[in-house]
Amino acid sequence: MGIECAPLLAALHEVTFCGGEVWDATSFAALLSGHGTEVTLALMGKDPAGFILSRTVLDETEILTLAVHPDFRRRGIGKSLVRSVQGKGKVFLEVAVCNTPALALYVQCGFVKAGLRRGYYRDGSDAQVLVSNDA
Numbered sequence: 001m002g003i004e005c006a007p008l009l010a011a012l013h014e015v016t017f018c019g020g021e022v023w024d025a026t027s028f029a030a031l032l033s034g035h036g037t038e039v040t041l042a043l044m045g046k047d048p049a050g051f052i053l054s055r056t057v058l059d060e061t062e063i064l065t066l067a068v069h070p071d072f073r074r075r076g077i078g079k080s081l082v083r084s085v086q087g088k089g090k091v092f093l094e095v096a097v098c099n100t101p102a103l104a105l106y107v108q109c110g111f112v113k114a115g116l117r118r119g120y121y122r123d124g125s126d127a128q129v130l131v132s133n134d135a
């Protein structure tokens with residue numbers, strides 16, 4: 001998917017991260033214009049159910065964001081999206097230390113702790129850095 005999906009990603013991001021750090025369509029368009037950035041959209045029937053946005057530089061991939069619509073959670077969509085960016089080298093990401101569902105998902109996908117970024121988020125909370133390396 002390309003830059004044309006920026007409004008859809010923004011809408012999904014808003015419903016997924018409501019009350020949190022929501023990215024708008026302009027931000028998604030800018031990210032999608034960048035070199036090495038890719039998005040994979042998950043559909044349930046015709047409904048957009050979630051997506052993963054990643055950026056690859058050489059053999060390292062960063063997961064920039066992962067979102068599954070609340071109506072479609074606990075059906076393996078998040079895991080499938082994460083798996084779709086694995087297997088080609090190192091994959092890393094930051095996740096809020098209090099985000100228990102996402103941490104559990106990443107551990108299930110083989111990620112391990114690689115560091116802590118203090119005050120990483122706008123609200124001052126810390127981020128856990130996770131990495132997987134299963135090329």
Ligand SMILES: CC(C)(COP(=O)(O)OP(=O)(O)OC[C@H]1O[C@@H](n2cnc3c(N)ncnc32)[C@H](O)[C@@H]1OP(=O)(O)O)[C@@H](O)C(=O)NCCC(=O)NCCS
Binds near residue numbers: 077101104108
């Ligand atoms: C985190 C998120 C992507 C998970 O998506 P999902 O499609 O529901 O995840 P899956 O169904 O693939 O779950 C895979 C595993 O993750 C873990 N998990 C997922 N949701 C969980 C929850 N609410 N509580 C505890 N563990 C959870 C479980 O181990 C689960 O395996 P199981 O269902 O066999 O027990 C989704 O909850 C979401 O979009 N959250 C808000 C946005 C977010 O936090 N994104 C990640 C930021 S880095």
